[in-house]
Amino acid sequence: MATVNPIENLFARLNVVGISTPVARKSLPSWWDDEIALIPSGVQQAQMYLARAFNISLASLADPNAAVIFLASTQQKPVTH
Numbered sequence: 001m002a003t004v005n006p007i008e009n010l011f012a013r014l015n016v017v018g019i020s021t022p023v024a025r026k027s028l029p030s031w032w033d034d035e036i037a038l039i040p041s042g043v044q045q046a047q048m049y050l051a052r053a054f055n056i057s058l059a060s061l062a063d064p065n066a067a068v069i070f071l072a073s074t075q076q077k078p079v080t081h
Contacts, residue, residue, distance in 0.1 A: 007037035007046055009064055017068045019054060027053035 011021045025032075028049050036042035044062070051058040060069040 003038065005034055005037055006043040006064075007034050010037075010043070010046060010050065010061065013061075013064075013068050014050065014054075017070070024050060024054075 011024055014024050015021060028046060032046070037046050047058060047061040050056065051061050055071045055073065057069040057071055060066045
């Protein structure tokens, strides 16, 4: 039986919230190879890159059964008078 790569589950979860796989892939480093995600630290690395790129809760990406949760933006528009 073939091993399912955890990155595929991660991309599928991002698709549910509107982030397509091609867009998600572009946020990973140029050296990224999906086989890296076959080890636990590799999938964690992908989760960190994706969480930072899309302002998503890392904890929500780390739990494969959790809903993907976007963080509140801390940027504020400058006030003009």
